[in-house]
Amino acid sequence: MQILIIEDEARAANQLQNLLQTVAFDYSLLGIMDTVEESVDWFQNNKAPDLVFMDIQLADGLSFEIFQNIQVPCPIIFTTAFDQYAIQAFKVNSVDYLLKPIQQTDLELALDKFKRSRQELTISHEKLQNFLADISRGSQREGILVKEGDGFTQLRISDLLYAYSEDSVTFGITAHKRVIIDETLDQLYPTLDANQFFRINRSQIVAKPSILKIERYFNHRLKLGITNARDQEFIVSRPKTNDFKSWLNR
Template sequence: MQILIIEDEVRAANQLQNLLRALDFDYELLGIIDTVEESTGWFQRNQNPDLVFMDIQLADGLSFEIFQKVQLQCPIIFTTAFDQYAIRAFKVNSVDYLLKPIQQEDLQQALHKFQRSKPNVTLNPETLHNFLASMQSTEQREGILVKEGDGFAQLRISDLLYAYSEDSITFGITQHKRVIIDETMDELCPTLDSNQFFRINRGQVVSKTAIQKIAKYFNHRLILTVAHSRDQEFIVSRPKTNDFKSWLNR
């Protein structure tokens, strides 16, 4: 049994392998990949494995983007820390999904489902197309809950210039102030309008209107000048550079 693990957290990938061994699951690991870009390249160069374990939130975006670039004909078990993604993944017609931290009993049930269903369970192209279309047409949120004194307030999305993570805290910047957003970056970014906001790296997301200048940076990356930057550097990670350029051309 050949499997591929697509996961950007080393600890989570190791835990999954430990659980598989504990269940005496006989498999050959083809590799562990942590980005959308590398996953796309792997599938373009290799035959489909027997089974893929795929995290939904990867280092350079959502794993659903892989399906827009390559056609997969293999069963997939999605893994995610967020229920909202788990529901979406299940609708893509995967074998199953597992919520993190993965429990041995849940993994065992997913493997039993896979073994009963194979080789008939693969991603249905029509289902996937409809799913991606529904994601792109989903109405975007208008406000963000932020901390204010001992309570909370609502920040309008239209006022947000950029957000970043520091010491496990998510900060949002407007023209007039810095606020603490009551969400992680992984929770916040997928809910923002992808036409207006781009997650340039793991810890920063910027609005198109806040970008003042774009320059080349070493190692094929880009560096941005952003309004009200508070002395921060805004560097577009290498895996995201091409997608960032395409985003700017929309």
């Protein structure tokens, strides 16, 4: 049995491998991917494995973005600490999941389900795209908690031009100021309106109204002109380029 692990935490990947050995699951590990971009590249250049263990929140975004770029013709078992409503959606889509921290009994049940209904676990590309959109739509909000002096204040989402991560700190930029957001980009992005915000790469999220121009960039990427860009350079990563164009056409 050939498997692929998509997980951005080395410790979690190691724990999963140890559990697989504990339950005597006979497998050959093809690799461990930790980003959406790396995973897309792997699937484009390799034969599909028999099974994939996939975390939801990766280093450069949600793993569902993988399915927006390519077809993944193999069963997936998600490993996640995501909200309960998301887990219910996985059940509807006949995709199994393991809630972190993974328990041995849960892993054994997931593997039994995989073995019994291997053909039925093929992922629906369309369902996953719709699910990603539902996550974004269902968790929209109007304000972001930002640091101000010794305390906090609320920034209106409608004022946010873009957000970026630098030295493990998340910054938000408006027309008039830069603020520190008390969340990581991985926490922030799923709560934003999917029609208004796009994560163009691992460290930047842009608002649609802030985009002034779009230029072709080398290696099939795009370079953006953004309102109040300061010293930032905005490059849409290659795996996200097609999805970014579709997002602009909404």
